[in-house]
Amino acid sequence: MKKKSVLIVDDEKNIRLTLTQTLETMDIETGTAINGEEALSKLKDREYDLILLDLKMPGMDGMDVLRRVVEIRPDIRIIIITAHGTIESAVEAMKLGAVDFIQKPFAPKEIREIVTQVIDREKVDVKKATDYSTRLELAKRCINEKQFEAAIEHIKKAVSLDTSRPEAFNLLGALYEIRGDKYEAQNYYRAALDLDASYKPAIDNLHRTTSWNVEGEVILGDISKSINDNHKKKKKDSKNE
Numbered sequence: 001m002k003k004k005s006v007l008i009v010d011d012e013k014n015i016r017l018t019l020t021q022t023l024e025t026m027d028i029e030t031g032t033a034i035n036g037e038e039a040l041s042k043l044k045d046r047e048y049d050l051i052l053l054d055l056k057m058p059g060m061d062g063m064d065v066l067r068r069v070v071e072i073r074p075d076i077r078i079i080i081i082t083a084h085g086t087i088e089s090a091v092e093a094m095k096l097g098a099v100d101f102i103q104k105p106f107a108p109k110e111i112r113e114i115v116t117q118v119i120d121r122e123k124v125d126v127k128k129a130t131d132y133s134t135r136l137e138l139a140k141r142c143i144n145e146k147q148f149e150a151a152i153e154h155i156k157k158a159v160s161l162d163t164s165r166p167e168a169f170n171l172l173g174a175l176y177e178i179r180g181d182k183y184e185a186q187n188y189y190r191a192a193l194d195l196d197a198s199y200k201p202a203i204d205n206l207h208r209t210t211s212w213n214v215e216g217e218v219i220l221g222d223i224s225k226s227i228n229d230n231h232k233k234k235k236k237d238s239k240n241e
Helices: 013-024 036-045 062-072 087-095 108-121 132-144 148-161 166-179 182-195 200-209 220-240
Strands: 005-009 029-033 050-054 077-082 100-103 211-213 217-219
Touching: 005 013, 005 036, 013 029, 013 108, 029 036, 036 062, 050 062, 050 108, 062 077, 062 087, 077 108, 087 166, 100 108, 108 132, 132 148, 132 166, 148 166, 166 182, 166 200, 182 200, 200 211
Parallel strands: 005 029, 005 050, 050 077, 077 100
Antiparallel strands: 211 217
């Protein structure tokens, strides 16, 4: 059987070294790139099965690389690595077919788990998908292939198998955002938080989708206070003129 190959794209030498050593213990061949330009060049020379892609790099950042990779290698799977990624980036990445994220700092065990999960996802048999986790993996595979409606159906079936876990509801919210239905997305984020009030992805998603900017960020729950403070400031300024 042909070995799997992974391209590691990160501007931090220690991260590249750690990832290389971790993947080699899994009998996976690796290549490295220190920036987006080098990564795209290496993709022209060799066919990789998977990319571990840092989101924040000098020059061409991870999102730019992702957009280019989708054009030249739409079949390749991508795991985005970030310490600074925003939820907006996560939703945008999903639109491009990237659904797997891991955040720095990470342990080698976490890398082994997510790489195995992404590789094994290709082997999942739809006919044997009878449990929550398998349905979610099928949904993520559909997102990789940008089949968003099929992904929604798999997640809804996952929810029917287990209504107690927040991950599926949060993922549904992100997919409805991709559809352009922010109101329905917010309902699913709230449903995730009803199940687990500490589930950070849903907290961040709901915070972002219920915020707006007027000379800085204003959260809906604090609008009255913010508007009153702004009104008082303007009234005071007009007196001083």
